[in-house]
Structures are given as structure tokens and as C-alpha cells.
Amino acid sequence: MFELVSEYKAAGDQPQAIRELVHGLHEGRRYQTLLGVTGSGKTFTLANVLARVNRPALVLSHNKTLAAQLYSEFKSFLPNNAVEYFISYYDYYLPESYIPQTDTYIAKDASINENIERLRLSATASLLERRDVMAVASVSCIYGLTAREDYEEMCIPLNVGMTLDRDDLLRKLVEVQFERNDTAPERGQFRVRGDCVEIYLAQKEEYVRVEFWGDSVDSISRCELLTGRVKSRPDHVMIFPARHFVMPQERINAAMDGILAEMRTQVRMFESQGKLVEAQRLYQRVNYDVEMMREIGYCAGIENYSRHLGGRAPGSRPFCLLDFFPKDYIMIIDESHVTIPQLQAMYKADRNRKQTLVDHGFRLPSALDNRPLKFEEFQSLLGDVIFVSATPGKYELELSEGQVVEQVVRPTGLLDPPVEVRKLEGQVDDVIEEIRKCTESGGRSLVATLTKKSAERLSDYLCELGLRVKYLHSEIDVIERVRILSELKRGDFDCIVGINLLREGIDLPEIKLVAILDADKEGFLRSSRSLIQVAGRAARNAEGKVILYGDVVTDSMKSLIDTTEERRKRQAEYNEKHHITPRTIIKAERETITDVMGLSSGTESPSKVTYSNREFEEEAAAFAVKEERAAYGSVKKRTKKGKVARADSKNLEGLDFEEIIAELEREMLEAADNLEFERAAQLRDRIRSMTDQTGG
Incomplete structure (x- = not known):
């Protein structure tokens, strides 16, 4: 059962939004859209919905920064439930590739963040053990995992009093990728001391002590990792595999026959085409991998044989995190107007690189089935869906068929920031004056330009004038981006100059000014949706305002102005009715992705x-995750x-x-x-x- 813990009560449009979403779920509406403005408490609304319907949920975010923010917020609202975090666990990732023009093969090179791997393992473990699970995930959740059935089969149940030889337990632990370390064991390892086996869990910061009496389990203890203090003495415990990619040895043996058969077919094809180098390359590579699997149950790049290991048909979809959820789970797609297009594009980007490896004998054709889900496959795995966005796209609105729940009125009484239009001539001088005024009043500023070059030049110019400015662009890593935003929040500097990075989900109540240069240049960065999102960055401050610089009021600008006026009117009426004075809410700093990844300052x-x-x-x-590309x-x-x-x-x-x-x-x-x-x-x-x- 989900248990909501909060000192706040639903207010503004939240009570109505909660009722409508819950009603839609009970009525069997498969698709709903929560159109929630910035600062309206969408996360709180969704936590309330889950507490009322009591169904597992997957919250899908389009990037790791927002995923970490959502994870922290949901943990605060649902502290007694399993709120999990599932993103790509690579600190860095150089994919396997081949460059035909120079005959250069580059082996896969990667470094795994152990903290993120632990959180991923915790997510799948919770999904197998309980129903009160909310997993916050990035798009990495549509990449391949071991099938749920195989993963469950590899789990080791332990009960007090059960008949089990100590050495049999040790063999089972090795089979599920645990390593023996009797000196200084760490996560995913075990230590043996006589009749006592200490298993350092892969998904939790604790270890399980199993004591034997002869051929039976005498006692089980859960112990703190650092102090060794006994936390509890359960009668039953489940030991989950130390890695996601595990497989019973019998399945590996059966898969090897299929791998070798495919290799022989592909080698004959290369030979018939006169591609003797490719034929020999593939023959040596596959035979070496099969020998490694036969001897140690694993080989480098074993995921490329996942189709055979999983017993899947050619072209069939891979198993993924979505398979671990029960059929009645709820999919919540955050910032859906960005996340949906990202999901639609992922399959083709992955396919192009691997096809080159197959064509030149580095991989079998079955390696192409080690891939992210196609968008159609993703759709087939969805349960009930709630799209969440301040600016939902055509796809979401069409599927929702009118079931669009608005959350426009904020409990805090904050109004949408007023929008001013000023002329292009002298826009830089004008924005400098506005930044100075904002800084003097204790606020922060965001300035949006059209190009990276103009953002760089403007930030240089502002720095030369003595303003404390940094700028963001597409090449700045997610970790550095989060740190820059944290510095802005702390007041280490006063203004950020950016392009299209100042949009979804930036939770900075300190921002009083959003200035959009060249606002009348119609295009992606100055579309109605983009302008509304950028303007929303000033919506968390009672003194926030938006300035558009342009000589012509475009349709997109007019849409922003009209939408803002309509929302301000609704909010003002609510405030007057309930005697609310708008005030800026400064939240305590929550966990960011750097905290989650163990990369905090100091x-x-x-x-x-x-x-x-x-x-x-x-x-x-430099050690951030790069899953999007x-x-x-x-x-x-x-x-x-x-x-x-x-x-x-x-x-x-x-x-x-x-x-x-x-x-x-x-x-x-x-x-x-x-x-x-x-x-x-x-x-x-x-x-x-x-x-x-x-x-x-």
C-alpha cells in the first residue's frame, strides 16, 4: 500500500486534478494527460493519485537530471514505499564500432558507476518482492535486460531451518555473479568464515550473515555495512543476482549450439562472396566467445548474444525493465512533449552503428537484436498512461481523446509572470540594465539566445562589464549543468545565458527574470511551446517577469501572451476568493544526480x-552518464x-x-x-x- 507523507494538503487545482485522474484510472481510460503549469505541484498530485489507486508505477523522464529531481521528490512524499531509480549506469561509454574507410576497429570501452548499478538492481529486486513500487527511470529502461523469468529463476531463497549444504550455497552464489573475497568484501561479493557465510548484497548497502549448523541454515541476520550491527533476524531472505545479465548454465549450453550454427551460416555466406577476411574474423571471434562462455559462463560483449541466450526468435523485441512490472502498472511520462520524440528516435540510431559491425564480420546478425525497443514495441508494453506536460504534443492529446486534466492554479498563489514585449534595437543594453536591477533585488536571471555563438559572445561581454555570468549550451555535460544550476541557486553567480537548455523542469524559485532575445524569429527555439516552457522558469518567484525582444509579435509570442493572461486571471480569482497572497517558496536542496551518482562536492x-x-x-x-547518445x-x-x-x-x-x-x-x-x-x-x-x- 502506498502511504503519502506530507505536511501539505492538496490545494489550488490539485484536488480536482487528483479526482479526475483517479476517476479516469478507475473507469479504465488508458491514456490521460495532466496539463500542469510550472510550480503547480504536479509531483505532489501524482503521489496522491498513486496513494489512492495503489498500483505500481514507472515514471519516465527524458533526461537524468530531471529523473534525479523526481526521484528525490517522490521519495519525500512516499518515504515508506519502494521509490526506485533506474538510469544508465555508465560513467562513460565508448561503443564498439568499426570504421571501414581506415579499417579501424574500436572495442567497447566503458566504466560502470557502482552506485547507479546498485540502484538499478534495487529497482528490479523491489519489483519482484513487492507491489508498492514507483520506479523513476530515464529512457535507458527500454534497453535490454535479462528476462524476468530467468532473473527470478536465478534468485536464491534462504530460510531458517532449510536443508542446504554450505558449499552448495557458495556454488550458487558464484553462478549468480557473486565473487568470493575473504579479506575485504564489497558489494556483490561474499566472505566465508567456517560455518558462517556473509553475503554483501548487490542492491543494498548491507550484508546478510548466514550461519549453518551441519547441513541446515541455523540463523539469518541482516547487518549494517559500515558497523556490522545486526538490523534484523528474518526467517526468510531472497538473494538476488549480483548482475542483471545472468543466465542458468543449461540455457547457456543450449544457446551455444544456436550461436555456432548462426556463425557457420554467416561464414559460408562471407566465403561465397569472396570476403575471406570477414569470414575468418567472425569464425575466430565467435569461437573464442563460445569457449569463454563454456568455461566461465561469461564473455566480453555477451549482450550481443542475448537473442540466443534468451531463446528469442529472430527480430523479436528484447526484454527490458517494463517486463518486470505487473500488467496493471501505471506509466507516467514526464515532459511528454520531449520524451515521446526521444523514444521514437532511439532504435534507428542504435541500428546504424551495429549494422556496420555485422557487415564486416565483427558480430553475428543476431547482435542487431540487442537493441532498444522500437516505439511500437514500447507502446505494446504500456499499461495505463498519464502524460505530464505544460505543453503536451499532438500525440498525447490525440491518444487522451479529451481526457486532459488541467492543473493551472497554484496552491502557493503564484501568478504566471507578466510578459512584456520590447523592441529589438538596443536589446543587449536593455537586458544588461534588467540583469543589474534583478541582481540588486536579490534575484537571478536567465537570458535565452538563438545560437551557441551568440550565447558565448554575450556571456563574455557581460563578464567584461563585471556581471557574474555563466552560459549553458548543448555540449555542456549533464553533471556540470546540474552544478552550474546549483551554483546559480546558491548565488555564486547571478545570470545564466543559454539557448534551449533553460526549459523543462528547472526548479529555481530564485529566478526573477527571463529575457528572450530575438523572440520574433519563428522556429523551433521560438515556437509557442518553447516560449511557454522558457517563460515558465520565472513562474516560481512572486516577482518573476518575462521580457520578449522583437519588432513583430509573432503567432508564438501572441500564444504565450494570451495563455499567460488567461492563467493569471484564473490564479488571481482563486487568490482573491481564498485570501491568498502570492509568495515565493524556496525549497530545501534535494538530492541531485551528482548526489545519486556519488559525485557530490568534497x-x-x-x-x-x-x-x-x-x-x-x-x-x-567527465564521468557523467551519456545514455541519450x-x-x-x-x-x-x-x-x-x-x-x-x-x-x-x-x-x-x-x-x-x-x-x-x-x-x-x-x-x-x-x-x-x-x-x-x-x-x-x-x-x-x-x-x-x-x-x-x-x-x-
Whole structure:
């Protein structure tokens, strides 16, 4: 049972929204849309809905930053339930690829964030054990996992009094990817001390002590990881596999026959086409992988054989997190106007890279079935769906068939920020004056430009005038982006200049001013939906305002102005009726993605080098997850003016060792981000060579 814990009561449009959504779910409406404005408490509304319908839920977010924010908020509202977090667990990820033009093969290179892996394992464990589960996930949830049935089969149930030989338990633990470590065991390992086996759980920060008396289990204890204090002595415990990709040995043995048969067919095809190099390459690769699976039950890149291991038919969809949910689960798609298009595009992007590997004998054709879900397959796995957006798209509105629940009136009494239109001439001078006024009153500012170059130039100019400014653009990593926003919230600087990064889900009540330059240039960045989203960033402050700079009032600008006026009128009527004075609500800082990933300020960076706060931001960014493009992100070095410096790797004179390594890492990440995998691999090898020589 979901249990809502909050000092607040539903107010504004929340009570009606909760009633309508719950009614729709009870009436069997498969698709509903919650049209909720910024600051209206959509998360609180959804938590109330779940508490009333008591059904498992998956909240899908289009990026990890918002997923972390949602995870933190839902945990605060549902502290006694299983609120889980499921995003890509790669700190960095260089995909396997082949460049035919230069005959260059680049092996997969990745680093897994153990904290994120633990949270992912916790999510699947909760889904197998209980129903009061809400999982907040990014789009990585549509990538392949072991089938739920196989995963359940590999779980190890332990009961006090059961007959079980100690050595049999040890063998079972090894089969599910646990490792023995009798000295200093960590997560996913176990220690043996006589008749006592200590199992360090993969999905929790605790270990299970199992004591034997002869061939039976005498006692089971759950212990704190740090202190060893016994938390409880249950009669039953379930040990879940230490990895998601596990398979019974019998299934592996059966799959190997299918893998070898497919290999022989593909080799004959290559030989008939005169492609002897490809034939020999595939023959050696597959035979080596099969031998590894036979000997140790695992091989590098085993996920490429997932179709055979899972017993799936050619072309069939992979199993994924959605398969772990019961049929009556609720899918909540946050910022659906962005998330839906992202889901629709993921399959083709993955397919193109793997097809090259197959064509040149690096992978079997069945590797193409190790992929994200196609959008049609994703749709087939949906339960009841609630789309959530301030600006829902055509797709959501059509499916909802009129079941659009509005949440426009805010419990806080805050009105949508008033919108002013000013002329283009002198827009920069005018925005400088407005930023200064905003700063003097203790507020923060957001300035939206049309291009990255103009954002960079403007931020440089503002810095030269003595304003404390930073800018955001598409190449700034998600971790650094979160840190920049946190600094803005703390008042370390006063203004952010950006392009289209100032939109969905930025929860900063300190923002008093949103200035949109060149607002009359119709296009994606100045569409009605984009303008409404950007303007919404000032909606959490009672003194917030929006300035549009343009010589012509476009249809998109008019839509924003009309929508704002209509919402302000509704909110003002509500405030007058309930005697509410609008006030800015400054929330306590919640967990961000950097906290969840274990990259909080003041901790050691992954390379174990001590850094200042700003340098740590860059190091944290270098180890961020890159699931949207399945490649490295970019790490940039900032100048005193806040400008990104693009240094050539040859120009390293005068830098110390750590700075050289940081610069090479930056270029490596940038090359991978541009899909220049050959250059990225060369830089990676150079970094490894240098660190090996110095004992790093």
C-alpha cells in the first residue's frame, strides 16, 4: 500500500486534478494527460493519485537530471514505499564500432558507476518482492535486460531451518555473479568464515550473515555495512543476482549450439562472396566467445548474444525493465512533449552503428537484436498512461481523446509572470540594465539566445562589464549543468545565458527574470511551446517577469501572451476568493544526480586527485552518464570569463601533469561526442600510457 507523507494538503487545482485522474484510472481510460503549469505541484498530485489507486508505477523522464529531481521528490512524499531509480549506469561509454574507410576497429570501452548499478538492481529486486513500487527511470529502461523469468529463476531463497549444504550455497552464489573475497568484501561479493557465510548484497548497502549448523541454515541476520550491527533476524531472505545479465548454465549450453550454427551460416555466406577476411574474423571471434562462455559462463560483449541466450526468435523485441512490472502498472511520462520524440528516435540510431559491425564480420546478425525497443514495441508494453506536460504534443492529446486534466492554479498563489514585449534595437543594453536591477533585488536571471555563438559572445561581454555570468549550451555535460544550476541557486553567480537548455523542469524559485532575445524569429527555439516552457522558469518567484525582444509579435509570442493572461486571471480569482497572497517558496536542496551518482562536492574524484570546487565540476562532468547518445559527453575548460576554451592537444606547454591529462581527456570526450571513435581511442591509449608510466 502506498502511504503519502506530507505536511501539505492538496490545494489550488490539485484536488480536482487528483479526482479526475483517479476517476479516469478507475473507469479504465488508458491514456490521460495532466496539463500542469510550472510550480503547480504536479509531483505532489501524482503521489496522491498513486496513494489512492495503489498500483505500481514507472515514471519516465527524458533526461537524468530531471529523473534525479523526481526521484528525490517522490521519495519525500512516499518515504515508506519502494521509490526506485533506474538510469544508465555508465560513467562513460565508448561503443564498439568499426570504421571501414581506415579499417579501424574500436572495442567497447566503458566504466560502470557502482552506485547507479546498485540502484538499478534495487529497482528490479523491489519489483519482484513487492507491489508498492514507483520506479523513476530515464529512457535507458527500454534497453535490454535479462528476462524476468530467468532473473527470478536465478534468485536464491534462504530460510531458517532449510536443508542446504554450505558449499552448495557458495556454488550458487558464484553462478549468480557473486565473487568470493575473504579479506575485504564489497558489494556483490561474499566472505566465508567456517560455518558462517556473509553475503554483501548487490542492491543494498548491507550484508546478510548466514550461519549453518551441519547441513541446515541455523540463523539469518541482516547487518549494517559500515558497523556490522545486526538490523534484523528474518526467517526468510531472497538473494538476488549480483548482475542483471545472468543466465542458468543449461540455457547457456543450449544457446551455444544456436550461436555456432548462426556463425557457420554467416561464414559460408562471407566465403561465397569472396570476403575471406570477414569470414575468418567472425569464425575466430565467435569461437573464442563460445569457449569463454563454456568455461566461465561469461564473455566480453555477451549482450550481443542475448537473442540466443534468451531463446528469442529472430527480430523479436528484447526484454527490458517494463517486463518486470505487473500488467496493471501505471506509466507516467514526464515532459511528454520531449520524451515521446526521444523514444521514437532511439532504435534507428542504435541500428546504424551495429549494422556496420555485422557487415564486416565483427558480430553475428543476431547482435542487431540487442537493441532498444522500437516505439511500437514500447507502446505494446504500456499499461495505463498519464502524460505530464505544460505543453503536451499532438500525440498525447490525440491518444487522451479529451481526457486532459488541467492543473493551472497554484496552491502557493503564484501568478504566471507578466510578459512584456520590447523592441529589438538596443536589446543587449536593455537586458544588461534588467540583469543589474534583478541582481540588486536579490534575484537571478536567465537570458535565452538563438545560437551557441551568440550565447558565448554575450556571456563574455557581460563578464567584461563585471556581471557574474555563466552560459549553458548543448555540449555542456549533464553533471556540470546540474552544478552550474546549483551554483546559480546558491548565488555564486547571478545570470545564466543559454539557448534551449533553460526549459523543462528547472526548479529555481530564485529566478526573477527571463529575457528572450530575438523572440520574433519563428522556429523551433521560438515556437509557442518553447516560449511557454522558457517563460515558465520565472513562474516560481512572486516577482518573476518575462521580457520578449522583437519588432513583430509573432503567432508564438501572441500564444504565450494570451495563455499567460488567461492563467493569471484564473490564479488571481482563486487568490482573491481564498485570501491568498502570492509568495515565493524556496525549497530545501534535494538530492541531485551528482548526489545519486556519488559525485557530490568534497568527495574524491574518480581519478583520485584533489581538486578545487570548480575543477571538481569538470572532473565530475567527465564521468557523467551519456545514455541519450550512447557516447562520451564533452568536458570543457573554463576561462575566467566563463568562456569555454578549446585548446589543441599539441599546445600543452606550461601545463603540469594533471592539467595535461585533463586536457587530453577533454579532447578524447569531445572526439567521442563527435563520433570520431578512432581519434578518441588514440587519445584514450595515450592517457593510459602516460598514467601507467607515472604509476597513476
